[in-house]
Amino acid sequence: MHLWRTPRPATSSARPPARIGGALLAAVLLLVPACSSEGPATSVGSPAEAVLAALPRSTPRALAPYYGQKLAWHGCGVPGFQCATMKAPLDYAKPAEGDVRLAVARKRATGKGKPLGSLLVNPGGPGGSAIGYLQQYAAIGYPAEVRARYDMVAVDPRGVARSEPVTCLDGRKMDAYAQTDTTPDDRAETGALVDAYRKFAEGCGAHSPRLLRHVSTVESARDMDLLRAALGDAKLTYVGASYGTLLGATYAGLFPQRAGRLVLDGAMDPALPARRLNLDQTAGFETAFRSFAKDCVRHRDCPLGKQASEVGPHLKAFFRKLDAHPIPTGDIDGRKLGEALATTGVIAAMYDQGAWEQLRGALASAMKSHDGAGLLALSDSYYEREAGGRYSNLMSANAAVNCLDLPAAFATPDQVRKDLPAFEKASPVFGEGLAWASLGCAYWPVRPTGEPHRIEARGAAPIVVVGTTRDPATPYRWARSLSRQLSSARLLTYESDGHTAYGRGSACIDSAIDAYLLHGTPPPAGKRCSRS
Structure with a gap:
């Protein structure tokens, strides 16, 4: 899923800017008519009526206790x-x-x-x-x-x-979900991705049906x-x-x-x-990546080439290698760095140029020493995964809000395939994965209420x-x-x-x-x- 907030780089002590971005699930809204007629109520008797007196005439009486509540601070x-x-x-x-x-x-x-x-x-x-x-x-x-x-x-x-x-999935299941290949090469891998989206949605429906x-x-x-x-x-x-x-x-x-x-x-x-939001954000990541590429080649430790034009193709080639052969990370839970986690790690660093040095080091370790620990740390920071394998509910809430706020960007894998050229044009490096990530809401157990x-x-x-x-x-x-x-x-x-x-x-x-x-x-x- 993609967030509209900035993940904090794993080793950064800088202020965490506002979070967004991730495996993009578009969030927009349904506006209900604004209650802007501020006329007072005609009679003020009970405390509830006193509260209603300060609200628009269209405010339901049943909301008065909520507007009149006092907070007990501690x-x-x-x-x-x-x-x-x-x-x-x-x-x-x-x-x-x-x-x-x-x-x-x-x-x-x-x-x-x-x-x-x-x-x-x-x-x-x-x-x-x-x-x-x-x-x-x-x-x-x-x-x-x-x-x-x-x-x-x-x-x-x-x-x-x-x-x-x-809540949707426990920590172990979230680990598997985060490692799911989002650039499927054939029908079997497409089926595995769809199955992952279905299981995530079913978990949300099972654990949080009321909310x-x-x-x-x-x-x-x-x-x-x-x-x-x-x-x-x-x-x-x-x-x-x-x-x-x-x-x-x-x-x-x-x-x-x-x-x-x-x-x-x-x-x-x-x-x-949703589709346009996801496509625009895909282009936004490409813009940020080009800035990173220009900065990277100014440093001797850049592992992605000597010219900015080389950085994207080299990174894409590295992702393909990880898709076929994940590398060790030293993770106590045995996780290896595959294409999905590596891509998330790179995306996490795009939110803040203060993380670019950290990203260069992580990429150098992964590409030259086959050590995926640095990119895994960036990915974990994005997902808010703690060292013990526990996740915050960030991704669960992200999907729940986004899938309720807007109709899904795509309804079927075939729709994604048809739109892949537009996403890959927007970002040659990230476009394919971000297009497939836009499919998640298609399997949501609750119909959207917004538009x-x-x-x-x-x-x-x-x-x-x-x-x-x-x-x-x-x-x-x-x-x-x-x-x-x-x-x-x-x-x-x-x-x-x-x-x-x-x-x-x-x-x-x-x-x-x-x-x-x-x-x-x-x-x-x-x-x-x-x-x-």
Whole structure:
């Protein structure tokens, strides 16, 4: 599966940017009509009616207890952080049918100055833990003045990490799944790949039947509005990266009058169908790989040739060798490095140019010494596999959300074969594997509830959309498209490599976003920045 978030390189100590990308399962949305008529209720008696009085007239009475809930904060084992549990209806159309419990964490504002309320963060995925991102980076790595004025807050979306996680396969079965050949050479290998997709989908249906129909982006965006109310904020302030931009844009479309200062970094385009999203991302990885190739040949340790034009063919040839003869990795579970794991390892390093040195070393060890440990470590970081063989639920949640949000890119292997030339043209190195990876949702046990849809969010305050020109996972064209859809968007462009822009080394980008978050001043139209 492919994610819209950036995997953290296995040995990197750098900030993990927003996660996305992987074996691409496209995530877009179904917009329900925005509730933007803010007229008050006519009578206020019970507490539930008091809550309803502050909501649009179209808000069902059954939602009042959810909007009126108070969070019981408590320590959660990480110094400086508080945690709580929030309830949301499993099915917003039928609130009486039960709840889903969502994990929330926060770190209170730490400095002087007038408090600005809560700043909700999401790192993307879908499937990335927002709480993990908050605790490991955002609450310590965001600019000090932002942390001083805002309570930093995160909620793991429904089905993710601490919020009633969707589960599909155990660790051993996930190992087998991750090693499945995604460039089948014949009918037998095609059948094995289809069987792997079927078993993954069946596992999700067997282990998470209650939740699987209710993990859409729309539902998670509505959950964010419940959290906004529980935090006591009149409007939502939010920084979403990668898939988190889809969550933020969806929120703005649903609740434009409650959208405050929204930063959408590494933007997705909600108007595209799954096939186009996957094809665009395939081209994005090719763009990133060409930048890597140019950088690689500048170094004496580049194992892929002396000229940039040689790098792609040499890597493709290496993948073919691994397809026939996997190499040792020293893994205690006996895993060898085949084409699938090696490709994932290379893709993982495309998200952040800071990982390119690590990738060169891993490739050199694999190609010259037949030691696949370095590429396996990169692949494991992408899948969030721990040393003991345990996986986070990242891939399970990723598939659950993506396959619910959009109809499948392809319905049959024959459709994939027919489209292989387009994918291989988009990326000679990665195209074949990414085309076959787009087949996974064809076997999903739950019908999709979403479809491609433009988001305009008319009436929303200015929204900052950020795009990086050589972003591998969320191509720059998506940021341009989203900024044209949103009626109040300001596009902020980062001329650089890597996935997402905020906190990645550009003082120009960071100062523009900080000014918006702290003072409500969006960047001027057409502002462009470079790494500095």
